[in-house]
Amino acid sequence: MNDRFLRACRCEPVDRTPIWIMRQAGRYLPEYRELRARADFLTVCRTPDLAVEASLQPLRRFALDAAIVFSDILLPLGALGIEMTFDPGPRLARPVRTRADIEALAGRPAAEVLGCVAETVRMLRRELDGRTPVIGFCGGPFTLAAYMTQGEGRDGFPEVRALRHRDPEAFRRLLDRLASLAAETLELQIAAGAQAVQIFDSWAGVLDAADYRAFALPAVRKVVHAIRHAGVPVIYFAPAAGHLLADAATCGADVQGVCWRTPISEARRRTGGAVAIQGNLDPAALLAGPDAVRAAARAVLDDAGDAPGHVMNLGHGILPGTPIASVEALVEAMAGSAARRAS
Numbered sequence: 001m002n003d004r005f006l007r008a009c010r011c012e013p014v015d016r017t018p019i020w021i022m023r024q025a026g027r028y029l030p031e032y033r034e035l036r037a038r039a040d041f042l043t044v045c046r047t048p049d050l051a052v053e054a055s056l057q058p059l060r061r062f063a064l065d066a067a068i069v070f071s072d073i074l075l076p077l078g079a080l081g082i083e084m085t086f087d088p089g090p091r092l093a094r095p096v097r098t099r100a101d102i103e104a105l106a107g108r109p110a111a112e113v114l115g116c117v118a119e120t121v122r123m124l125r126r127e128l129d130g131r132t133p134v135i136g137f138c139g140g141p142f143t144l145a146a147y148m149t150q151g152e153g154r155d156g157f158p159e160v161r162a163l164r165h166r167d168p169e170a171f172r173r174l175l176d177r178l179a180s181l182a183a184e185t186l187e188l189q190i191a192a193g194a195q196a197v198q199i200f201d202s203w204a205g206v207l208d209a210a211d212y213r214a215f216a217l218p219a220v221r222k223v224v225h226a227i228r229h230a231g232v233p234v235i236y237f238a239p240a241a242g243h244l245l246a247d248a249a250t251c252g253a254d255v256q257g258v259c260w261r262t263p264i265s266e267a268r269r270r271t272g273g274a275v276a277i278q279g280n281l282d283p284a285a286l287l288a289g290p291d292a293v294r295a296a297a298r299a300v301l302d303d304a305g306d307a308p309g310h311v312m313n314l315g316h317g318i319l320p321g322t323p324i325a326s327v328e329a330l331v332e333a334m335a336g337s338a339a340r341r342a343s
């Protein structure tokens, strides 16, 4: 098997730096847009045949070192009785804002809602037949709480920060519920064959360091602790969160994902070199075309240096308008970096 991604997560030596791309299955691919013309987003997520197809599309085009299961971080919220639509961003039928709302949440077993995701992982493992490792994922408890309270994506997510000040105890209870749900979500995928998992804490960066430590971090620790026994590498990704990185690195994950705002060398310093680092090419660099991408990739690799424990990725999800030629240039630059290492 191509295991350079799993090896880099564990800070073991590799022949070259592995690469995968957040949102590698998505709208920048014409074949994904074609798939979406036939089925809406939630149907793709909930239909294993279609979700496997979406997961495999980027691997057919590019020599990526990992596949990620096609799903969404918000899917597990169905277990709490939360209904939502996507257009293209999520919209919840009813936001959860008060202690009473939190106490009224349903408690269905996650497996009832996520059986389809487990089946997607099993089918994906079979299809890939050991060629490429499969990454499972969940949302970070705070990021899930941010969508639940806001009801949709919004700059700075004011409602979740309001809840923290209005009723800190209820907020803590909500995060604890979400940590259990996130852990179940990962357990299910690991049991189905996921060989690594990523916790997407996309909005943790809206917190200051004190609130991150007091509220969000303990919930992340609970998730990591619950799945540690499985022995698969855990990646924790929080973009725009350089001010939280030293604390985040204590969550128990093997890998810290950083965005383009935090250089890899700086991330290594702030984490004391104790964990591997994933990232951090600016997704906007890909809009500038292949030459710009090659230069940006070289800059990231030079900054990361030769120490083990770097996984190449973008600093956040790939943008819908990204030219295919830019992705090809990036993946080819990584393949070319092996020769540079050997020489």
Ligand code: CP3
Binding pocket: 021, 022, 023, 024, 025, 026, 027, 036, 041, 068, 069, 070, 071, 072, 073, 074, 086, 088, 089, 090, 137, 153, 200, 202, 317
């Ligand atoms: O290829 C992959 O990375 C796997 C699939 C994946 C999706 N969402 C598919 C998707 C993953 C890992 C996610 C995670 C996710 N979902 C996150 C964390 C990553 C991040 O970007 O910070 C978040 C915050 C969500 C919630 C969500 N889902 C948003 C904000 C949106 C709108 C995004 C946009 O680009 O407009 C979605 C919808 C979504 N999830 C799409 C895809 C491919 C686009 C929907 C479509 O096909 O119409």
